[in-house]
Amino acid sequence: MTLTLPDQRLDHWRDRLPDLLSKCSELVVDLDCGDWLLNCSDLKDLSAAVTDAGHQLGRITGRVLETVVSASALGLDASPSRMSSQNDSVPNAVAAGPADLLFHHGTLRSGDHLQSDRSILLYGDVNPGARISSTADVLVWGRLRGVAHAGCEGSTTAKIIALQLRPLQLRIADVVARGPEDLPQVGLAEQAELKDGVIAIEPAVIQSFQKR
């Protein structure tokens, strides 16, 4: 069983760990450290907490390399994890391709959530009720009718581009906007970006697709 440490912005792992451990019924516990930077003494505390709760510490994964290196230095079984396509209901994500782009072929249906720490190029639709979020840009070669979040770790230059941009909600960095109510012009790709702290939608321009 894998325990995932809480998101840094929500809770401190030291506060949440006892609770997580008490809910865990299996002996061997794998830990996903998420985006926590943990040094050797943090990891010693962590491993002591796991042992005190009567469990055995198995594998340690994390997105922060320093954490993984520290864990290996302590002799723990550690490996880095990728953030992309965490949701098991989104099986079509292709990790190959440029390191800064996640390509996904297929429609995101209601309840699906595609998430990546890279820009996402989705070949398919985002249906109402589905979510797509990236720390960078979101490009949808199809209809965007769900919720899209670009720059979900604060990047204000992130863009959302879709062949048909009619989302329920758009988010860029920490700005939220409702989607437009009127029907889009047929055959006009649109893009959303932050302008003066507000999300603005306009026809997509070729430069949007070029590397910044």
Next chain:
Amino acid sequence: MSTTRTILICSGKGGVGKTTTTANLGIALARQGAKTVVLDADFGLRNLDLLLGLENRIVYTAQEVLAETCRLEQALVKHKQEPNLALLPAGNPRMLEWLKPKDMQAIVALLERQFDYVLIDCPAGIEDGFKNAAAAAREAVVITTPEVAAVRDADRVIGLLNTQGVQPVQLVLNRVRPKMMSNQEMLSVDDVTDILALPLLGLVFEDEQVIVSTNRGEPLTLSDSSSPAAQAYGNIAQRLQGEDIPLMDPSQARRGLRARMRQLMQTRIF
């Protein structure tokens, strides 16, 4: 290698007509000569036996079959008028917990030995009941109505079915009101297929006869009823068997109905 087709009938949202469709489709398939069994996986709130008029004939369920306290033949309830159709309740309403996906697979494996079609009536929702029912299915028919909530839930269910590898998934659009559709007061057929992106297996028009037949425990397809819903279910069954039957057109159907009504009145009066 069995050629049995095990079809899950599901919707996500409740009240869109899963059980009604299962009952009518089961009868229609049986009438067309296919040995069919309907498996009621919604046994917590089991209704399929009611709709088929078989409530008072249930003695055993699949639960007893798996526990080997009875034989499969004892648990199968044969339909009175339509001997090609059998009903098997998956479990006892008071013992919801016992059923696991592997039990469901075991039941279906037993049924596949002697039937051409296994129709699984799935419970509403996407929790354990759905997962159990879906575990044993090879293909699926998703029922939805032209309502935003029903379409949204169907979309979710289709996503889940895709991850389980259930293939093909087809769509039945139920309770279509041609008049509201032509007045654009209801989602159109295109609106629905646009979002769900599935092949349309059939359209069923809203029909008061469905309520009457449901309460009587005699599915519409059992008689040679000319009601639009009965015909629609018949067509769906034929399409499932691989026949190429054109879909009803809501805008044409309205005229057709009215014309037929007029005809009927004329024949009676003169």
